[in-house]
Amino acid sequence: MYRVRVNVSGHAREYFPAERLGAWIELSEPCPVARILAGWSVSPELVMAVFIDGVKAGLESVAPNGAEILIVTPPAGG
Amino acid sequence: MRLETKDELCSGCRVCQLVCALENFEQNNPKMGLLRIIGHFPQPGRYEIRVCDQCGACRDACPVEAIYEVDGVLRVDESLCTQCMACVEACPRGVMTTHAALASPKKCILCGACAEYCPTGAIYDADTVAAEDAWRITRGEVARTVGGGLGE
């Protein structure tokens, strides 16, 4: 059993499944962050950055069991 | 509580001054804040934080002994103060604060609100937080300081 928790920062959070965010997700085996999103039908293009336990990672990174994954969506400004 | 600062973390947002004036005077007025933020721009490009370290220069300068100490915190007794401003001139950090709407000079009483709400951890309670951990305060990775007694 593989458990991770995914959170999303930024206004594009509204395009992610709200009920899945911040809750522990259980999967049969470790997988890249991108595959978790694919399972939710969320476009990887909504992701600006990925952090795993506070360390910058990527969509293809595989978080360790029990990790906290943070997805930062793009900002608008300047 | 012992207020310490890390200038390099300060962004000049003045949340410290806003919360200080609300906490101590119920006024939304950063000009009444009992600490100073000084910008050094355009060069070299940094902020400087000045907080009261309870050094006692104000008490030593006061001719009427209106400034007294309770548990390491210096306070102003308004009933004795003659507004001579000797303390304001004596303060080495420029944080004895005067304002037209305040009866006498005011000073920091270590309520801790600035450290509690500084968004970057640039002001922190050195009794509870190590300097290198200051930036982690806002994230909740180290405990926030808890405010002491309020009011005078």
Place this chain on the structure above:
Amino acid sequence: MNDGASAGGYAGQVLRVDVGGGSSRTERLPGEWIEKYVGGRGFVAKILYDEVPPGTDPLGPLNKVVMAAGPLSGVFLPGSGKTHFGAKSPATGGYGDSNIGGHLSPELKMAGYDVLILEGAAADPVIVVIDDGKVSVRPGGEYWGKGCIEAETALKRDLGEDFEIAVIGPAGENLVRFACISHDFGRQAGRTGIGAVLGSKKVKAIAIRGTHTIPLADPEGLRELGKSMYRACFSKPGFREWTPNGTAGVTDWVNEIGAFPTRNFQTSYFPEYKKINGDRLRADIHLTDKGCMGCPIPCGKYSLAKVAEGQAHVEGPEYETIAMIGGDCCLADINEVGYANYVCDELGLDTISAGNVAAFAMECYERGLLTEEQVGRPIAFGDLPSVLYLFRKIAAREGIGDLLAGGVKAAAEKIGGGSERFAIHVKGLEWTGYESRYAPAMMLSYATADIGAHHNRSWAITFDVARGRGKMEGKPEKVVELQHVRPLFDCLGVCRLQWVEIGFDLEWYERVFPLVTGRKVSWDDLLRVSERVWNLTRAFSIRHVPGWGRAMDRPPARFLEEPVPDGPAKGHLITADQMSELLDNYYALRGWDNNGRPTRGKLEELGLDDVAKHLWG
């Protein structure tokens, strides 16, 4: 201080300054403005609509510059440092406004005013000094000609460190149509050329110092709720991760989805983007973060940029500068982008329009539409000296700079040769940092933004990504929604980035509003205000600019006819027919007619009966 129209949040006074005569007068802040327009952008729109009649020369003495705070400006809550400037725009001839961060509106309120209106024009350079209740118009000749940062330094030295200052540079003095207003050593109200309007009035600077308390309806309640709002920000996922790179952090993403302005918007992907992204900014040139009043997530990045010509301290570069001077002019070095940013800041040029105009000139040069003789030297994409040369010529209005100082629309009209096809603007305002040929909602946002091409009224590109970039369905609905939500922050006088970037919940504003003002309003009530303001600004521009409507709600020909040539968006465009259908649906949703005019019914429904009379008789 407060006139009783509201229990708090407002200083309660409007300050009018006749910069020519040097006199000033104070008026009570009308209760009707508070109820119908809330503050900031709402006040600006109301004042300009009522007081600047059609036919007014944007650079004549009858135009007015309005500076307004919102009820939440300067209050102990996240991001309360926003100030709104407005004037009839010399860039478009229509309604113009621009927002700026920093500390101006809090200071204005502490000086006792919610609104400052500058009227008339001085014969010789002046500065306007507001020191609590004391207002003076003083000779400003010694500051005239100085760069923005140089002048702000001198003004702080002469008046006092504790003055907050808004200033223009040589570009504003020389009436460049995209001159900005600068504050706090590198923040700008950049858009729509309001710096030139100040220049036309010979106002070099506005200096403000205030010491009064900003009244609150419930100070104790606000103090506690304000604390909760900060704690809510601190606990948001992304609170620590977003800040280090600020807005520059989005550079990689915009390239990877193929929306990055490159080579005068010829394409939407800059292969060297990793050299000018947020990581490079943070690692190579960053000195300190710089926050506006009350900000928990300071996006301002103060930097030291070094190039062959020299080195410069600069606030930035922000994402928009990276896009328009980096990608669009093809500068592939964060130091070069930072240095060019500094040069614009000193000259008082909006980096967005300046980058766009320089890129336009370089494409004209490549195509032989501008010659070396006309330009005064060879110019080329990717060459920093070329870009700096153009900026300096523009600000001084020398040679080629005089031609370009009117912006790309005016320049294309003079240059001809089909250059209007790649003059990337809407209604005379230069396009900004999102190439939108594969983003219909974003394209519609630019086409319909009330000031001309601008991203911040409706930043809908993530909606395009989430709902399908090739799809048209649902896009107008989202654009209308965002055009009400996002500019509402400009009425309130707070920053929207806490909401946009870290997901700070909108419900907080509904909760905090009554504690500040004593008035209970729902979020829907506030959105209604924002819709009212949107219709008012539209009506202003319709009355001032012949043809402002459907025919002008459109992107340049390049975006409708040339598919993106390479990168992740290769092959895509939005056709004229698709654009037309987007507009049909957009107008219908807005209650506007098919030519993009607010109907009588819509205007009356919004309580704009006088506007209905003006438009429909």
